[in-house]
Amino acid sequence: MADGKRIGRLGVREIARQVGLAPMTVSRALSNPELVAPATRAKVLEAIERAGFVPNRLASSMRGAGRMLGTVVPPLINSGIAEQVQGMSDEAHERGWSMLLVQGAFTPEDEEEAIRTLLGWRPAGMILQSFVQSETARALLVSSGAAVVEISEIKGRAPIDMALGVSNFETAYAMTMHLARKGYRRIGFVSTPVHGNDRLQQRRHGYHAALAELGMAHEDMEVEGTITSRGGAEALAALTDRHPDIDAIFFGSDVPAVGAIQECHRRGWKVPERIAIAGYGDMELSAELHPRLTTVRVDRHAMGRRAVSQLLARLAGEAVPTITSVGFEIVDRESA
Numbered sequence: 001m002a003d004g005k006r007i008g009r010l011g012v013r014e015i016a017r018q019v020g021l022a023p024m025t026v027s028r029a030l031s032n033p034e035l036v037a038p039a040t041r042a043k044v045l046e047a048i049e050r051a052g053f054v055p056n057r058l059a060s061s062m063r064g065a066g067r068m069l070g071t072v073v074p075p076l077i078n079s080g081i082a083e084q085v086q087g088m089s090d091e092a093h094e095r096g097w098s099m100l101l102v103q104g105a106f107t108p109e110d111e112e113e114a115i116r117t118l119l120g121w122r123p124a125g126m127i128l129q130s131f132v133q134s135e136t137a138r139a140l141l142v143s144s145g146a147a148v149v150e151i152s153e154i155k156g157r158a159p160i161d162m163a164l165g166v167s168n169f170e171t172a173y174a175m176t177m178h179l180a181r182k183g184y185r186r187i188g189f190v191s192t193p194v195h196g197n198d199r200l201q202q203r204r205h206g207y208h209a210a211l212a213e214l215g216m217a218h219e220d221m222e223v224e225g226t227i228t229s230r231g232g233a234e235a236l237a238a239l240t241d242r243h244p245d246i247d248a249i250f251f252g253s254d255v256p257a258v259g260a261i262q263e264c265h266r267r268g269w270k271v272p273e274r275i276a277i278a279g280y281g282d283m284e285l286s287a288e289l290h291p292r293l294t295t296v297r298v299d300r301h302a303m304g305r306r307a308v309s310q311l312l313a314r315l316a317g318e319a320v321p322t323i324t325s326v327g328f329e330i331v332d333r334e335s336a
Contacts, residue, residue, distance in 0.1 A: 019047045033096065067097045069311060070123035072104040072114045079255070079283045080300045081129070084151065087304025088127060095312060108134040119144055125311035127304075130165075130198050131157040147314040149307045153199050154323050162314070164307050164324040168199045171296045171328050172206030175250055175278055178294075178330050180214050184248035184276055187211065188221045190235040190260075191252035203252050203280070221246070225256060232256025233263035240275070247275060248336060254279035254286050254295055261289055261335060276336035291334035298328045 012030075016023040021040065029036045029044040036044075069092055073081060085101065092099045100121055104114025112134040118126060119140060125147035132138050132150065141148050141160050148161040155167045179187050189207045191200045204222070211218045223238050225231035235256060239246055251257035257279030264271050271277055271291055279286060282297035303326050314320045 015044065015047050019043050068100055068121065068123045069097055069125045069127065069308060070100040070102065070118040070121060071127040072102050072111070072118060072129060074103070074105060074129065080253075080281050080298070083300035084304040084307075087301035087306075088308050089304075090301075091305040091308035095308070097308070097312070104129075108137075112137040112140075115140060119146075124315055125149070127151050127307045127311065131163070132160060133198075147311050149311055151303060151307050153202060154325055156198055156202055159322060162310060162320060162322055162324070164310060165303060165326060166298055166328050167325070168202035169206040169209070171280070171298070172203035172250070172252075173210045174206075174328075174330055175280070175296055176207050176210035177214075178332070179248050179250060179276065179278060179336060180210070180216070182276075182336060184336075185216060186221070186243060186246045186248070187216065187218075188223075188239045188243070188246050188249040189218070189252070190223055190225060190232070190239070190249060190256060192227045192231075193224050200252055207250065227253050227255050229255060229259030229262060232259025236260040236263050236275075248272075248278065249275065250278045250280075252280050254281040254283045254293060257293055257295070257335075258285060258289060261291070261293070272334070272336050278336045282331055286331075287333070289335070294333045294336035295331050296328055297331045299326065302326065 012026050013023045016026045019026070021044070025036065025040065026044050029041045033041050069088070071085065071088060073085060089099050100118065100123060102114045102118045104111050111132065115128070115132070115134075115137045123146060126141070127149045128151065130150060130153045132141065138160055150159050150163045152165040153168055154163045154165050155169060176187060189204065191204060208218055220242060221239070223235045225235040232251060232255065235251070236249065239249060249260060251260065257277050260277050261271055264275065264277070269275060277293065279293050279295040282295045286293035286295050306324070306326060310320050310324065
C-alpha cells in the first residue's frame, strides 16, 4: 500500500465503530433495511461507500438473516423458463432480495442433488420447477422450514407448501378441443420426453382426454422429440409419414412448432390447408411467422413475479393461498 501499512478486512463491527452505532443496527440496515430509520441507513451506507466494504452475504445467510431466494432451473432453459426466471429476478430485485439459481435436471436424483445444494445456501424461500419428485428432497424441504413455491403445474400432486401456475392438463385439453372445433379430425401430438416432467405428462393426459371425449383415436399419433426447430421438422416428417391423412399437429412448445412450419414451407405445403400447426408458449417469434402460430399463451414473466411475491408474503406472515392459478389463453392465429 502507499503508506506501507496493510489494511485489514473491514467488517460490520468496524463499520459500526466508525458511525457510532451498534453492530446489530449496521447488520439490520443491510439485511432488513425496512426496520431501520432512513437517516440511520443513509449513515451506514455512506460509511460503507467510504470504506469500500462488501457485506458477507454467505455469512448473513447462514445466520438466517440473508435476503436471498433460490430456484432450481433445468440445464437447458427454454424461452418459457427464461421468462419465468426473469420475472423472479425482476420482482426480487425490486423488493431488495437476491436470487440464487442452481441447475438441476428432471430426474429425481439430479433434482435431489440440486435441492441439497440450494438448501446449503440457506435461502429464506425457494421456487422449484413443478412438483418435486424425490421423496427425500420433499422431506428435506419440509424440515428446512423454508417457504416453497412449486411453479408451473398446479394439479396432479399436493404441494409441499404452495403451488402456482396452470393446469397443463387443462391447457392441452383446451387446445385439442379448439382444433377439433375448427374441423380437424386427425390430430397428432408432439412433446419432448415426458419422463420425469409432470408438466408434459399432464399435457399428454389432457390431449388424450379431449380425443377420448370426442371419440377420436390417438394411438400412434404421438412422437417425442427435441425442443428445437430441427426436432419439430423431424416430428412433422415422422407423423406425416406414419399417417398421411393427419390434418393437425399440436406441439408442446412453440420452438418445434416453428420448425414444423419451416419444414412445411420447404416441402411446398400450405399451412393450414395441408396441415394445421399449433404450439405452446406464445414466444415472440410466434406472432411474426407466416402464417402466424396458433398457440397457448401463459404469462410466464408474471408467473415468476407472482411466485416471488407470494414467497415474500408468506415470509411476512401473511395468509397465502396453497394453490394459485395464473390462467391461460388459446391464441387463435392463421396456422390452424
